[in-house]
Amino acid sequence: MIINKISIIVPAFNEESTISIIVDKLLNLYLVNNIKKEIIIVNDCSTDNTEHLIQNIIKTNPTAEIIYIKHEKNLGKGAAIHSGIKNATGDYLIIQDADLEYDPSEINKLLKPVLDGYADVVYGSRFIGGAPHRILFFWHTIGNKFLTFLSNFFTNLNLTDMETCYKLFKTSIIKTISLQEKRFGFEPEITSKIAKIKGIRIYEVGISYYGRTYLEGKKINWKDGFKAIYCIIRYNLFN
Numbered sequence: 597m598i599i600n601k602i603s604i605i606v607p608a609f610n611e612e613s614t615i616s617i618i619v620d621k622l623l624n625l626y627l628v629n630n631i632k633k634e635i636i637i638v639n640d641c642s643t644d645n646t647e648h649l650i651q652n653i654i655k656t657n658p659t660a661e662i663i664y665i666k667h668e669k670n671l672g673k674g675a676a677i678h679s680g681i682k683n684a685t686g687d688y689l690i691i692q693d694a695d696l697e698y699d700p701s702e703i704n705k706l707l708k709p710v711l712d713g714y715a716d717v718v719y720g721s722r723f724i725g726g727a728p729h730r731i732l733f734f735w736h737t738i739g740n741k742f743l744t745f746l747s748n749f750f751t752n753l754n755l756t757d758m759e760t761c762y763k764l765f766k767t768s769i770i771k772t773i774s775l776q777e778k779r780f781g782f783e784p785e786i787t788s789k790i791a792k793i794k795g796i797r798i799y800e801v802g803i804s805y806y807g808r809t810y811l812e813g814k815k816i817n818w819k820d821g822f823k824a825i826y827c828i829i830r831y832n833l834f835n
Contacts, residue, residue: 725802
């Protein structure tokens, strides 16, 4: 499989402490086979210094292929991803959170099954492989595994990490999918909908995970877990 370019979607809300670091990592990222990249930064109406830092990044990297989108009001992570998908021009696209929980160099891991001609969609799992994992919240891990189990029950997939941020999609496929969830319901919704596509090839690879605490800016909480359960049932049984 030949890939000319991938789109890297970076949803950002109040990420002033990490946005410059993560975009710098992406700018300096070498992709296998000299694949080109476009970085799509979606500022979901941040109220801190994120906007200024993004503008500074663009100004100091005039030759980089950076697309900047700003929401005039906070719509949620899912809505930011929708905006990124709409503007993506790469052959494949991937979501990269603006925090430092996921290592951009591992995007190459997700590309391998595609380049080898096996995959249309690749999930990066935090629960398989021997890569480093920060030790944090027991109940978050149990919650993630339960949501993955519930999702698998309905989709008949055997994923180990449905909730992972790192999802690589063939752009022409994901652009045909009507997405509704504007916040953290994006993960179960997209998983449900790709599972229903006849003949789609879904792969999973192990990745590292450098999770952060709530003091460090983690935003997802138990309410989002219940929303995920609702989305799993809704998009698998009624949509």
